[in-house]
Amino acid sequence: MTALISRPYPDSMNNNSGLAFIRLGDGEMKLLFGLSIKTLDQWSMPRGESKLGKDLRKVLHYPKYQYNTFSPFYYGIYDAKDICPFHELLSKIYQHPKYLTYANLFVNSNYPSTKLLHQALIRDYRKKIILIINNEISSLKLTELNAWTCEILLYPNNGPLLWENDKFREQAIGRIVETAKRYRNRLFLFSIGPLSKVLIHHAWLENPYNRYIDVGSALDQMTRNRTTRPYQSNAE
Template identity: 25%
Template sequence: MHTPNLDIDSEFDKMLNRVRLGEHFSFSRFGDGELHVIKNGKFKCTQWTLDGNEKENTLFRDAMLHSLTYDRSNYFIGLPCSCREDSDQFRDYIFSNFKLNASHMTFSALFVNAMYRRLQKELIPVLKKHPIALVANDKSNIEHFKKLGFKLKMFFPVPNNAWKMHQQIVTQVLDEIKIHNTKNHIFLISAGPVANTLIPILHSAHPENTYIDIGSSLDQQLGLPKGTRNYLQPHGWKKLARCIWHRPIYRNQITCSSIGKSKTYRAYLKLRALLTTIIENMY
């Protein structure tokens, strides 16, 4: 499947402008965990584990497939970059097995690595101008979230491994939208793969809202543990990484893959990352 080359900064700009202009759209991200489910029917990581019986796993995988192949106006899917394609071949699997709308594709890494700073400095302030509905971990510190300036109108707490009750979560959110006649809200969804199953259903039933799979990028605002992701560490070199779609946009563009990066080069990147962190904290 042929798709045009994409620039991750330009893709971020597009989403930022949609929010600024008050456009209604949906964004569902597929990372390695979600694609493991679609490809293999199982997955395990620190945050969640697909470990149900065969019927539960199949129902959830079918819901994930619906999210991946759902094709409607203003519904966008985030897919893996090509940085790690040599090791996981997810892009080849997706493009070989599913008919997707190329104009609705973007990066799943739109809020992480080097883009995390742009999320915090540019997108978060714009989100605070809109009424927010939040679907997030039940351990989220909602009072902290509101004190930061978010106009929180609705909160749907979900437990760890929420995929096991994804159908109940969908029903609950749909019911509340209907009861309150919720319109012109931005739904920020930080619920692992449940976001994928929830967003296309909400987009279809209530297109007068915006639905964003923001993931763990919102953990800081939710008062949740910072986590161990490389780009969140003071010396994490991935905070310099800008993912590529087919080929680099910039000369010497740093990708998110460790493959091909020597220990010496990674040490240099870590030093650059640490200096970047120091400079960022000064302003």
């Protein structure tokens, strides 16, 4: 996966290929199955079906992903026994098994390697990276990130709750679609929780010739200047 995200220079100039990768963690799994959620990111969701949960199911059910080998769409999954049987999760995913991988590619024991990947991306893709992150960020940090990014899109930290509002949902989708349309052969790094999955889906539909990567909390130390998960403080 790292090789696909950070391709050698000749490959990165090929405008006829792309990539998408989304990870299904505890929050997404609970949204899919209508379970209550309490997160570390200052939002919670009561038990029951939500609009975001419905949209996540649509993402998993999208069959067109199977036929775009020039722009493969990968799912990161794991066996969440306490939420649902693994076979039940797989039954909801309309994608070839060869495009299924691990949800924790960037976190836990892989996090030290992820930090090295961040450094390589900043060095090799300067001004070719679009960050999609939460608006919990200082103006000083925003200035620092603007030095090496192409563009930064900020979404509310409580986006999953706001998603129940149709106007917010339409504006959130419209914003990422408009941004994806303006670029080609760019790297989009997402770190906005469950919203990342749905927005990557819509960005890929609009323009599959970019790379859309759901990095999640593995971006937090870089964008928030603080530790938000235990695995980050344990990284060597």
